[in-house]
Amino acid sequence: MTDISTKPWWKDAVCYQIYPASFKDSNGDGLGDIPGILSKIDYLKDLGLTEGKVDMGYDISDYEKVYPPYGSVKDMENLIGACHERGMKLILDLVINHTSDQHAWFKESRSSKRNPKRDWYIWKPPRYAEDGTRLPPTNWRSYFSGQTWEYDEHTGEYYLHLFAKEQPDLNWENEETRQAIYDSAMRFWLDKGVDGFRVDTVNMYSKGVEFKDAPIVDGRFYEQPAWLYYANGPRMHEFLREMNQKVLNHYDAVTVGELPHTPDPKKVLDYVGASDKQLSMVFQFDIVDLGQGREHKYHFEEWTLPQLKRIVAKWQQFIEGTDGWTTVFCENHDQGRSISRYASDAAHERVPSAKLLSLMLCALTGTLFIYQGQEIGMINVPPSWPIDAYRDIESVNFYKTMAAQSRDDPAELAYVMRSLQILGRDNARLPMQWDGSEYAGFTDCPGGAWMRVHDLYGEINVERQVREGEASVLGFWKRMIKFRKQHADVLVHGAFEGFGMEDESTFVFGKRVAEKRVAVVLNFTREEQEVELPDYEGLVFTVGSYEDAAKQEEGADGRIRKLRPWEGRLYLSGC
Known part of the structure; x- marks a missing residue:
């Protein structure tokens, strides 16, 4: 449990990740940009954020410049200043595993x-x-x-190149290379006032020197997954300690590392222990990997609620008794939308599903990360979209690979398309839905946005939800963020315990700090379900996704509650 009297600022932060290409276009070219972000800075402040995170792209041709369609270094300086003027902080994506082949x-x-x-x-x-x-x-x-x-x-x-052939991997074994990275990619931006970095693929810099062939897991292909040879390599911790010693320790900067292929909590703690000064925290990917295939990411596999609950509990509890820290998230620019993946995006179930997930996330320990559009309940692309509507290189290449291997077998390709519709990265990269006008208010480019806008932008957009007020998904997120800050001692920093973890319909968990207790009950089905409240003394219903109706039902004695489909409730005691 954290001593909150001496905690760093970033532990209580509510962070909002922006994918610039899809957030807001300011100049009518169909692509989002930095001035577009700046035009919505007060929207972000009103949401209740303390920190924004901007993903500037992964094909870096010059660390000290901005990708021209996004804007200029001056635009970035203006955005940094606007955030700081509003009491917000800004962190940038740090892509230092590779550069562009044009660098x-x-x-x-x-x-x-x-x-x-x-x-x-x-x-x-x-x-x-x-x-x-x-x-x-x-x-x-x-x-x-x-x-x-x-x-x-x-x-x-x-x-x-672990990623695209246009993204050659840097050689971190070369000390001169590392020093150039520290100067060009890090000090340059920290000196301009950036408050930290989301560190891309943070455990892939040390690849060793042996370069062995990977074991064959799918004999149909020559190429095989090889992360066991290039993730968490022999000098990885040495490199991160050096990065802190030479750069980060000289700034009050936060680092959140992207840490795939690391399911062992003990190995994750090696990265986030405060005394070792490597990373402030990491994104652990178990929850967003749920449903991905074992041999191929885009071979969707059905999962169960107990699996999700065990993942949540694992990464809530692994820091107990340590000086490590954790993160709370279930969406980012590389994943399908959480409503579509973990709840229901059916028309009559979207709103309660969004509120259910908001309530769950805002009650969990760690630094909270929200992805653009999550706060209005954006969902995955419709199943009717053909592969031609997809833009992501990973999805398109996988489809082509499987089409060639299967000789365009209809059943195989239908399976691939279903998997992409659930898991594909394009789901998170659709243009932000600001209003019901053409192209969702994202752009006024006559040719439209760089990527197809979701078919339901007229129903799911910011303007409409602002009019609907507290009843909307946006209104609920604002309220939950405020509530989380008011009870940060137990919600952000409290100890987690799960109840009925093998129940396949409901998720019940508690949070505790000193004499204060929180109980959260969640129905992850489209049927009514009964749940039993934890045996905490003096629990009082406080907030819920069907709040007015729930208040009328809370007079009954006992600990059994009947929850509506996709309903969540939160109870407090000891306040």
């Missing part, structure tokens, strides 16, 4: 084997089969399908 560093690196920057990236000679066929150095599979190695005709070697 000056990489252009030098690929120019010659003798270039001083050759070793700033990871280059390997080819292998050859017995028949003389040229093969890549390993059989590793890219996150975006296909191999992780790209052959360069000019120098006769392959370079490593």
Whole structure:
């Protein structure tokens, strides 16, 4: 349990992640930009946020500039100032596993084997089969399908790219490379007032030096998942300690690391223990990985509520008795929308589902992260959208790979499309739905937005929910954020305990600090369900997703409550 008298500012923060391309277009070119974010800064402040997080993109050609369609460095300086004037902080995405192949560093690196920057990236000679066929150095599979190695005709070697071939991986084994990253990607922005970083793929910098072939898990393909060789490598903690010693310790900066492929709480604690000064906190991906296939991410697998509850409990409880910290989230730019994934996006169930998830998240321990559009209940793309409507390279490449492998088998492709509709990254990247006008008020570009707007933008948008007030999803989120701040001692910092964890319909958990107790009861079905309140003395119904109706039912004695479909209630005692 945290000593809240000396806690860092970021532990109580409510963070809002922005994907600039899809947030707000200010200049009519169909793409979101930094001035667009600035135009909505008071909307964000009114939501109750303390921190904003801006994902600037992952194809970095110059760390000290802004991607031109998004704006300029001056625009970023204006956004930083506007946030600080309103008592808000701003953190940026820090992408330092790789750069763009258009970065000056990489252009030098690929120019010659003798270039001083050759070793700033990871280059390997080819292998050859017995028949003389040229093969890549390993059989590793890219996150975006296909191999992780790209052959360069000019120098006769392959370079490593865990993601797109346009994103070559930096060589963190080279000390000169690390120092350049610290100067260009970190100090430059911290000196301009940025309050910290969301650190992309934070456990992939140390890849070791052996570069072994990955085990074969799907014999239909040459390329195989290889994260066991490039995630959590032998020098990973050394690199992060150095990053703090040389850069972060000189600023009051927060770091939240993206930590995939790390299911062991003990290994996660190695990253977030405050005394070791590596990362402030991390995004642990178990909850957003729920439903993903084992061999292929976009082979959806059905899951059960007890699985979700065990994941929540695991990452709520792993910091107890330690100096570590945790995060609370279930959406980001790389995932399907939480309503569609964990509840119901049916027309008559969207609003209660959104409120249910809001109540759950706002009652959990850790720093809360909300993704743009989550606060108005945005949902996944309709199942009717064809693959041509998808823009994400990961989704499109996977579809093409499976189409070629299955020879366009209709059943296989239908399964892939269903999986993409549930799990695909495009679900989170649809333009923000500001109002019911054309293109959802995101842009006034005659040709429309860079990506198709959701079919239901007329029903799900900010303007409409502002008119609806507290009854709307937006109104409920505002109220829950305020409530979370008012009871931060128990909601943000309290100890978690679960009840009836194998129940497949309801989720009941408690929070406690000193003599104060909170009980949360949630119905994750479209049927009425009975739940039993935890045996906490003096519980009083305080907030719920069907509040007026629930108040009328709370006079009865006993601990059994009947919940409506997708209903959540929160009870307090000891206040």
